[in-house]
Amino acid sequence: MTGLVAAACAGVLLASVPAGAAPAPAPETSRATSGPHCATHVETRKTTCYDTFREAVSATTGGRVTNATQAKAAKDSAFVDKVNETVGATAGTAATSRAASDFFLGVIYEHTRFRGASHQFWGDGPCNDFSDQEYWMVDLLNWNNRISSLKTGSNCDIELFSERDFNGAHQLYFTNTPNVGSAMNDQAESMVWK
Template sequence: MPSPAAAAQAPETKPDSHCAMNAETGSVTCYDTFRESVAAATGGRITDAPAPEKAGKDKRFLAKLNAPSREPARAGTAGAHSRAASGVVRVVLYEHAHYEGSSLTVWGPRWCKNDGKWDGEIEKLGGTWNDSVSSLIPANSCHVELFSDPYFQGARQLYTSSTPYVGHAMNDRASSLGLT
């Protein structure tokens, strides 16, 4: 039986994780730092990302994030670390308001076209990301539509710019998303 002192100790909290997800394949790789996840998602183009809570307000970082890649992505290249496979960050999702907590950097081979058609989707936000999004940074002309249920069902909300709080209606409710 644990001692009263041991029972009173707070449970161990998990450290924040910072993951990069290839929107085309759905593969996810997690890193110890936000900087590492952004470097992986951009194929090493951005290696000096600020602390996650500063990213949504850092004009220099946002300009780099939205700058065209000098290398076009090539179909068939593998891995988040390949410069040619990198590329284009579409959205950064955050676990907490004001860009805090864990992050998921979703990337793909090209910018969003903004033509009303989806340029990417996640039909089920799995694992720790289901019902966990509280802030986000859309990038590279992408608009992000969050849905409260998997497979683009339920309540929906569209975001077109850095959003330090997704609002009461969508906070910790997103289960799928579309990128347009």
């Protein structure tokens, strides 16, 4: 069962887009190791999964954030920004698996109110106000039709689409959203950070 959950967490296609550039096809991400809480760096497309939300955050911050339980993150509206501040404030103090310039872009959750399996996303920089898309997922693969809540970060808004390749109904989220609404709940098949 763990293998199925791990594969579900890792199955996404990702890429980033420089301002003004046309999207290029993204290669498939690496497959997860285990666990329902995954993290993907959108530039390297490396995905790793963990047994707990706390382990995922700890690993992706190079051990600089070790107390981020899923319950704490759900209650804290500024969770993603606080993680980014902590990572930036302690950059250079120890050798870590994350570069100091990495930014926590956000988290998607399987259930409403930031519960269930989760998938964190990291990028080389924050979103800016001058680009239509900074990063994108052309197909959520095993995360298709599973997103029920999300947290945004690094100045990024998240747009969900009901079909792959940014087709179908779509909804833009500007802030942490405990319930993506009936139009998108368990409906999203592609996603853009703006």
